[in-house]
Amino acid sequence: VAIELINTGSELLLGRVLNTHQQWICRQLADHGYEVTRQICVADEGRQIQAAVRESLSRADLVLTTGGLGPTSDDITRDLIAQLLGRALVEDPAILSTITGYFAQRRRPMPASTKVQAMVPVGARVLPNLHGTAPGLAMEVNPNPFRESGGRSWLILLPGPPRELRPMFTESVLPLLRNEFPLAQPFVCRTLRTTGMGESMVEEKIAGSLEFLRPVGLQIGYCARVGEVDVRLVGHGEKAEATVRQAEEIVRQLIGPLIFAIGDGTMESTIVQLLAERRQTLALAESCTGGFIAHRVTNVPGASAVLLCGLVTYSNDAKKNLLGVREETLAAHGAVSEEVAREMAEGARQRNKADFALAVTGIAGPDGGSESKPVGTVFIALASKSGTVMEKRFNAFDRETFKFVTAQQAFDLLRRALVTEG
Amino acid sequence: VAIELINTGSELLLGRVLNTHQQWICRQLADHGYEVTRQICVADEGRQIQAAVRESLSRADLVLTTGGLGPTSDDITRDLIAQLLGRALVEDPAILSTITGYFAQRRRPMPASTKVQAMVPVGARVLPNLHGTAPGLAMEVNPNPFRESGGRSWLILLPGPPRELRPMFTESVLPLLRNEFPLAQPFVCRTLRTTGMGESMVEEKIAGSLEFLRPVGLQIGYCARVGEVDVRLVGHGEKAEATVRQAEEIVRQLIGPLIFAIGDGTMESTIVQLLAERRQTLALAESCTGGFIAHRVTNVPGASAVLLCGLVTYSNDAKKNLLGVREETLAAHGAVSEEVAREMAEGARQRNKADFALAVTGIAGPDGGSESKPVGTVFIALASKSGTVMEKRFNAFDRETFKFVTAQQAFDLLRRALVTEG
Numbered sequence: 045v046a047i048e049l050i051n052t053g054s055e056l057l058l059g060r061v062l063n064t065h066q067q068w069i070c071r072q073l074a075d076h077g078y079e080v081t082r083q084i085c086v087a088d089e090g091r092q093i094q095a096a097v098r099e100s101l102s103r104a105d106l107v108l109t110t111g112g113l114g115p116t117s118d119d120i121t122r123d124l125i126a127q128l129l130g131r132a133l134v135e136d137p138a139i140l141s142t143i144t145g146y147f148a149q150r151r152r153p154m155p156a157s158t159k160v161q162a163m164v165p166v167g168a169r170v171l172p173n174l175h176g177t178a179p180g181l182a183m184e185v186n187p188n189p190f191r192e193s194g195g196r197s198w199l200i201l202l203p204g205p206p207r208e209l210r211p212m213f214t215e216s217v218l219p220l221l222r223n224e225f226p227l228a229q230p231f232v233c234r235t236l237r238t239t240g241m242g243e244s245m246v247e248e249k250i251a252g253s254l255e256f257l258r259p260v261g262l263q264i265g266y267c268a269r270v271g272e273v274d275v276r277l278v279g280h281g282e283k284a285e286a287t288v289r290q291a292e293e294i295v296r297q298l299i300g301p302l303i304f305a306i307g308d309g310t311m312e313s314t315i316v317q318l319l320a321e322r323r324q325t326l327a328l329a330e331s332c333t334g335g336f337i338a339h340r341v342t343n344v345p346g347a348s349a350v351l352l353c354g355l356v357t358y359s360n361d362a363k364k365n366l367l368g369v370r371e372e373t374l375a376a377h378g379a380v381s382e383e384v385a386r387e388m389a390e391g392a393r394q395r396n397k398a399d400f401a402l403a404v405t406g407i408a409g410p411d412g413g414s415e416s417k418p419v420g421t422v423f424i425a426l427a428s429k430s431g432t433v434m435e436k437r438f439n440a441f442d443r444e445t446f447k448f449v450t451a452q453q454a455f456d457l458l459r460r461a462l463v464t465e466g
Numbered sequence: 467v468a469i470e471l472i473n474t475g476s477e478l479l480l481g482r483v484l485n486t487h488q489q490w491i492c493r494q495l496a497d498h499g500y501e502v503t504r505q506i507c508v509a510d511e512g513r514q515i516q517a518a519v520r521e522s523l524s525r526a527d528l529v530l531t532t533g534g535l536g537p538t539s540d541d542i543t544r545d546l547i548a549q550l551l552g553r554a555l556v557e558d559p560a561i562l563s564t565i566t567g568y569f570a571q572r573r574r575p576m577p578a579s580t581k582v583q584a585m586v587p588v589g590a591r592v593l594p595n596l597h598g599t600a601p602g603l604a605m606e607v608n609p610n611p612f613r614e615s616g617g618r619s620w621l622i623l624l625p626g627p628p629r630e631l632r633p634m635f636t637e638s639v640l641p642l643l644r645n646e647f648p649l650a651q652p653f654v655c656r657t658l659r660t661t662g663m664g665e666s667m668v669e670e671k672i673a674g675s676l677e678f679l680r681p682v683g684l685q686i687g688y689c690a691r692v693g694e695v696d697v698r699l700v701g702h703g704e705k706a707e708a709t710v711r712q713a714e715e716i717v718r719q720l721i722g723p724l725i726f727a728i729g730d731g732t733m734e735s736t737i738v739q740l741l742a743e744r745r746q747t748l749a750l751a752e753s754c755t756g757g758f759i760a761h762r763v764t765n766v767p768g769a770s771a772v773l774l775c776g777l778v779t780y781s782n783d784a785k786k787n788l789l790g791v792r793e794e795t796l797a798a799h800g801a802v803s804e805e806v807a808r809e810m811a812e813g814a815r816q817r818n819k820a821d822f823a824l825a826v827t828g829i830a831g832p833d834g835g836s837e838s839k840p841v842g843t844v845f846i847a848l849a850s851k852s853g854t855v856m857e858k859r860f861n862a863f864d865r866e867t868f869k870f871v872t873a874q875q876a877f878d879l880l881r882r883a884l885v886t887e888g
Contacts, residue, residue: 057502059493060689060696063485066507071481080479081514083507085488092503099521235482244537244577251539266538267477270627274482328778334764335750335757338778342756343866345832347780353788354778356750356760362775362818366788396784410767438572441597444765445629 045225046081047073048100052111052121053204054087064206065110072213077231078221088118094128097199101190105197105225108217111204113178115157121201122163122181129185129199131165139170143177171200171216176208182220198224232284236275236295237309238302239456243268246275250298254291262287270445271452272304272311304459311455312340318462319350319400326458327398328354329367329388331379332406332422336447337454352396357388367391367403380405382423386432389425400461401427402454406439408446420446424454426461433457467647468503469495470522474533474543475626476509486628487532494635497729499653500643510540516550519621523612527619527647530639533626535600537579543623544585544603551607551621553587561592565599593622593638598630604642620646654706658697658717659731660724661878665690668697672720676713684709692867693874694726726881733877734762740884741772741822748880749820750776751789751810753801754828754844758869759876774818779810789813789825802827804845808854811847822883823849824876828861830868842868846876848883855879 049069055061063085070080081104086092093112100107112121126133140162147154161178164170171180180203186196200217202209238246243266254264260283265276275295279287296303305314319326328338328351338354341347355366360379363369368391369384377383385405393401406422413419420440426433435457439449471491477483485507492502503526508514515534522529534543548555562584569576583600586592593602602625608618622639624631660668665688676686682705687698697717701709718725727736741748750760750773760776763769777788782801785791790813791806799805807827815823828844835841842862848855857879861871 055689056488057492057505058496058687058689058698059489059491060687060698061691062489066478067481067484069481070479074480079509081509082518083479085505087503096504242574242577244579247538248577248579265476265480266540267475267482268536268538268627269483270629274477276480276482330757334769334773335752335760335776335778336764338757339761339869342758342778342780342830343869345865347756351756351778352781353784354757354776354780355788356757356764356773356776356778358764358770358776359774365817366775366777395787408764412770442629443767447761447765 045078045106046104047078047106047108048104049080049083050093050096050100050107050109051083051085052088052093052109053085054089054118056085057087065204065209068206068210069108069110069213072218074233076218076221077227077233078225088112088120090120090124093121093124097125097128098190101185101188101197101199102192106221107197107199108202109200110202110209113161113180113201113203115155115160115177119160122160122165125199125201126165129165129183131167131183133163133165135159136162136164136170139164139179142179146177171202171212173203173208174211174215176203176205178203178208180212180216182216229281230284232279232288234277234288234292235307236277236292236303237272237305238275238299239272239304239311239452240302241273241299243273246273246299246302250275250295253294253298257287257291260287262291264291270441271449301460301463304456310344311452311459313344315455315458315462316341316344316347316350318459320346322462324350324399325352325397326350327352327392327396327401329392329401329403330354330356331358331363331388331404332408333404333447333450333454334358334408337402337404337451340451340455352398355392363388368395378417380407380417380421380423382425382434382436385423385425386427386434389427389432393427399428400458402458403427404450404454406437406446406450408443410443422450424450424457426454426457428461430461430465433461467500467528468526469500469528469530470526471502471505472515472518472522472529472531473505473507474510474515474531475507476511476540478507479509487626487631490628490632491530491532491635494640497655497657498640498643499649499655500647510534510542512542512546515543515546519547519550520612523607523610523619523621524614528643529619529621530624531622532624532631535583535602535623535625537577537582537599541582544582544587547621547623548587551587551605553589553605555585555587557581558584558586558592561586561601564601568599591642593624593634595625595630596633596637598625598627600625600630602634602638604638651703652701652706654701654710656699656710656714657729658699658714658725659694659727660697660721661694661726661733661874662724663695663721665695668695668721668724672697672717675716675720679709679713682709684713686713692863693871723882723885726878732762732766733874733881735766737877737880737884738763738766738769738772740881742768744884746772746821747774747819748772749774749814749818749823751814751823751825752776752778753780753785753810753826754830755826755869755872755876756780756830759824759826759873762873762877774820777814785810790817800839802829802839802843802845804847804856804858807845807847808849808856811849811854815849821850822880824880825849826872826876828859828868828872830865832865844872846872846879848876848879850883852883852887855883
C-alpha cells in the first residue's frame, strides 16, 4: 500500500511551527505495518495544494491531508479538493446540527463562517470530530483519473489541530485502512535503542552476523541521534515474528550491554523503572548540565517515587554549602576535577540519604576552557553503597548537545551499575 | 526563487524522529527573505530519493537535501545524486585528511566505512563540516536537464545531524544563496515575541493601528505556540526598513510589556541579560518543573554569572532540609500551596544570598490531582528585597507542556519585576 501524507499550512513553510503531525501519523502507520512512502508540505495556496494532491493521487493508494478544514479564509483544502475531483459540495444537515450544538453547549455565538464546515463533497464519508467543529472527509476515488494504472485510491482530509486529528485518526482512519487495505502478510517491528558506541561501529559489530536472516525477510535500519543509535529490526511474511526474535537474540549477544531501551522507551524511563523495581532512591548534583538531568528524570511519570532531589550547584559556594565539597579540594584541583565530582556525589548521597547519587562537573563552553581542561571536559561520579565510580569524558559539542550527551553518559553509568548489581 | 527542501531518512517516515530540520531551515530562509515552496520527505531508498530530486529539480531554482551523507549502508544520497546527474565520484584528499584528523583528535579508531565521506561528485563545491566528518556538497546544475524551461538550478546536499547542518547552513549555504540568487528588492523581517495574551487578543490590540502601513508594503503574521505568540513584521521594497521600524514602534506602544524577546531571542536569554546588566543573582527552587527552569537558564552562555544554584526539591524532606520550608506549613497547606511556594522562594533567596529567588510548586500530572487542587494547579513565587509576589496558575496540559508553560510564567514574573525596578 503506497501512502502519501500532505501537510498544508503556510506557517510550516515559514518555519514558525514544528510539523508534529508528520511524526505522529507516520509512527502510527509504521506501528500498524503501513508505510508512508512520501510526505509533502505545501503552503495554503490553491495551485500548490491542488498540484500536490494530484501528484500524490498519481502515485499512491491512500492520500492523507492535514489542515485547511477550518472556518477562516485560509482554510481552503475542502473547496480545492472538491474542485479537483469535480465533485459538488452539498450542505450536510447532520454536520450543521452538530456544529450548532457545539456552540450552543459552550454558550458561544456561532460565527456565520463556521457553516462552511458542513459542506461535504458528493459521495464523501464523514469522519466525526470529537473535539472540534470540522469533520474529516474520506473519499474513494474510483476510478482514479490521475493514476496511469487506473484502479482506485482513497483520499482522506483531516483537520489541523492535533487534539482533533489524533482521535479521528485512531477511531476512523485506522479502521478504514484495515478494512480497505488489509495487510498482505504478517509484519513485526522491534527497535533496540543503544548508547555508548557510534553508528558505524554498531553496524560493524552486528551487520555481518545478521546477514543470513536477510533472505528470510529481515530488514535492518540504523538511526543515529547524538548519544544514541536505534537498531530497527523489521520482519515481513510468515516467519516475521521468529525472524525478528532471532535477530534480537543475536544483537543482544553482540552488543547487549549497550541496549538501554526497547521501542518507545527512553533512557530516563529505564532509570526510573530500574530504581522503582529495586525501591531505591536517587539524588543529583549537577554543575555543567544545569538541571537537565533532573529535567529528564522528572519527565517520567512516577519519578517522584525515586528522585529525592536535584541540586544545580553552579557556584563554588553552592558546591560547598549544599554538598559539603571542601574548600581545599576546590582550591587544590579546581571545580572541574575528579576530586570535586567525587565529593559532590558523596555529599549528595549522604546529605539526602539516597541509595545513589550522580554528580557531573565540566566545562560546557563556549568559554571557561584551559589547556589542561579544554571546553568539553567533564567528570561524572556515581556514589552508592559500593563506593564511588568515576568517568572522565570529553564532550566537545555545542552547549545543548553537551548537556544531552553528558546526561546520557551519567544515566548510562547508573544504568550499568543497576543492571550489574541486579 | 523557488526553493524545495527534501528531507531523506526512513526514520522520518517511520516517525522515529521529529523533522526539526524543516522548521529550522524554513525559518532561516524566511527570515532572510526566501521562501520554501515545497518540502518533501522520502525514505532512504534509491528510487524514491532519485524521483524526489528529479521532480524538485523540474520545479525549483534551489533544491536542498538533508541526510544520507554518513558512513553507513543506508547513507546513499551522495551516490544516488551523483548517478542521477551523471557525475563521477572522486576521493578528495583534503576531506580525507580532515576526517582522519577528526578521529585522531578524539583518539578514536577510524572505521573503514568513514572514508566514503571523502567522495565528491565531479564539479561539486565542498561545504566544510565543523562538527562532524561528512562535508556538505553544492552543485550547480547548468543546464538543468529536468526543467522544461531549462536554465540552471543549484542542488545542495547537507548532512543530517543538526549540530553539523546548522553551522554549515549559516556559514556556507546562506552566503551561496545571497550570491547566486540575490533578492530583487530589500527585505526586512522583525519578529516580536510576546507572552501573556492569546493570539486573537494580540491581533485585536494591534492590527487596526497597523492597517495604514499595509499600502507601503507591511505584512503582519501571527504565530501562536503554547505560552507565546510571535508577531512577525515584514517589509518589502525601498522603504522596508523604515516601515518595519515604524510598525515596531506602534506595537511597542500598544503591547510593549508583553514583548519578551526579538527575533531568535528567548525568554531565558532575556532573563540572563537583564540580571547580568544589573549585576544581580538568581536562585531557583523547583518542585513540579523538576529542573526545567534551571535547564533553560543554563542553556544561555554566561548563565554562571547570574545563577547561583537551582534546587529541585521533589520530596518534602528536600523542601525542609534544603529550603527551610516548615513542617507546619507543609502539614497545614500541603506541598502544593501558596504558603509553601512562598517559603521555598524566601528560603532559596536567604540561604543562597541571592538577589532574586523563583519558586514553583504544582501538580504536573497525570496523577496527584484532587478536587480542590486539580492536575495543572501551580503556585509561583518570586522573592526579592522588595518582598515576595505570588501567582496562582492553572496549566492543564500534558507533562512536558505543563513544564514549559509554568517555566514561561515564572520567567515572566521575574522579567516584569526586573524591567519595572529598572
